[in-house]
Amino acid sequence: MNNTVKRKLIQLAAFGFTNTHIGNFAAGKLYTGKWKQFCNPGLHCYSCPAATLACPIGAMQAVAGSMQFNFSFYVVGFLLAVGVLLGRFVCGWICPFGLVQELFYKIPSRKCRLPKLFTYVKYVILILFVIVLPVTATNYMGMGKPAFCQYICPSGTLFGGIPMTATHPELRTTTGFLFGLKMGILLLTIIASVFVFRFFCKTLCPLGAIYGLLNKVSIHHLDVDKSSCIQCGKCARTCKMDVNPVTSPNSAECIRCGACAAACPKQAIQLGFRNHSK
Amino acid sequence: MKLSTPKRTILQCAFLLAAALMIVCGINRGEQETVWNKAANICLECIGLG
Numbered sequence: 166m167n168n169t170v171k172r173k174l175i176q177l178a179a180f181g182f183t184n185t186h187i188g189n190f191a192a193g194k195l196y197t198g199k200w201k202q203f204c205n206p207g208l209h210c211y212s213c214p215a216a217t218l219a220c221p222i223g224a225m226q227a228v229a230g231s232m233q234f235n236f237s238f239y240v241v242g243f244l245l246a247v248g249v250l251l252g253r254f255v256c257g258w259i260c261p262f263g264l265v266q267e268l269f270y271k272i273p274s275r276k277c278r279l280p281k282l283f284t285y286v287k288y289v290i291l292i293l294f295v296i297v298l299p300v301t302a303t304n305y306m307g308m309g310k311p312a313f314c315q316y317i318c319p320s321g322t323l324f325g326g327i328p329m330t331a332t333h334p335e336l337r338t339t340t341g342f343l344f345g346l347k348m349g350i351l352l353l354t355i356i357a358s359v360f361v362f363r364f365f366c367k368t369l370c371p372l373g374a375i376y377g378l379l380n381k382v383s384i385h386h387l388d389v390d391k392s393s394c395i396q397c398g399k400c401a402r403t404c405k406m407d408v409n410p411v412t413s414p415n416s417a418e419c420i421r422c423g424a425c426a427a428a429c430p431k432q433a434i435q436l437g438f439r440n441h442s443k
Numbered sequence: 444m445k446l447s448t449p450k451r452t453i454l455q456c457a458f459l460l461a462a463a464l465m466i467v468c469g470i471n472r473g474e475q476e477t478v479w480n481k482a483a484n485i486c487l488e489c490i491g492l493g
Contacts, residue, residue, distance in 0.1 A: 199479070202482070211486065212485055219482035223482070228469075228477050231477050233472075233477070234472065237469060237478075238465040238474065239466055239478065240478070241469075242463070242464070242468070243466060245462035249459055321491070326489075329485060329490050336485075340492060343492065344492060348491070382458065
């Protein structure tokens with residue numbers, strides 16, 4: 166089985182596992198069992214009727230914005246553990262919203278690359294919307310709102326907003342500017358994903374920013390055997406995340422999809438938990 | 444910057460230990476209850492209504 170098929174099957178299995186309560190879509194209700202206290206490694210809204218687990222970005226903001234706490238050791242510890250073990254492998258192989266964007270990218274069209282500057286936007290979003298605003302923009306009770314979920318997250322709009330407003334007439338009556346803003350961001354993300362590979366992951370995803378920083382030290386990593394490399398540049402041309410694996414194998418942008426390793430004519434690129442470099 | 448293998452291994456162990464301690468500390472403070480409360484109810488902010 167080639168790498169592309171293997172990755173797609175694992176992405177589909179992960180999508181299925183994170184959406185086991187598919188029957189909830191019809192009634193527009195949420196799964197409320199104990200699994201919801203655990204975080205999903207990928208970005209998936211917990212207000213999606215089918216969701217089994219909690220969204221780590223939403224959970225981090227919910228705890229930090231609650232009356233009792235200003236920081237979530239539980240969620241940060243979870244993200245640190247997953248990030249050190251897997252890095253952005255989570256983005257490439259497990260994240261449900263990553264799979265959705267890849268499906269839109271399959272629509273035939275002229276494909277584009279983004280200037281590198283855009284990739285830094287996600288760090289600004291992480292700091293401002295996920296870390297700072299939920300703790301500082303609080304009400305008289307000391308409670309903050311999940312700013313990233315409220316103003317940006319297109320995954321929440323797609324998997325939570327649309328199904329919930331479609332099944333709850335009382336929620337539809339309360340839609341306003343915020344819903345319009347989030348629908349606009351979702352539409353922009355979908356349209357951009359047709360032309361740019363994983364537009365949201367590259368530019369906006371705060372979870373990708375966290376895992377990207379941990380790519381530098383993650384146990385699952387990319388190794389390039391410099392003695393076998395013939396500098397043909399095929400790996401860099403193949404990479405849809407615009408990474409050159411030879412010069413920066415542990416780039417924060419690499420989602421460990423393995424396309425470069427599959428393209429290498431000398432099998433000089435290895436992806437996995439073991440150390441392959443000589 | 445490429446980290447040498449021993450340095451990388453030390454960092455990985457340190458981060459994993461820190462992560463385990465943080466998770467235990469978070470559970471001890473009851474944070475997972477807050478996560479469950481938020482995740483088991485409709486999050487109006489998440490769906491664009493809050």
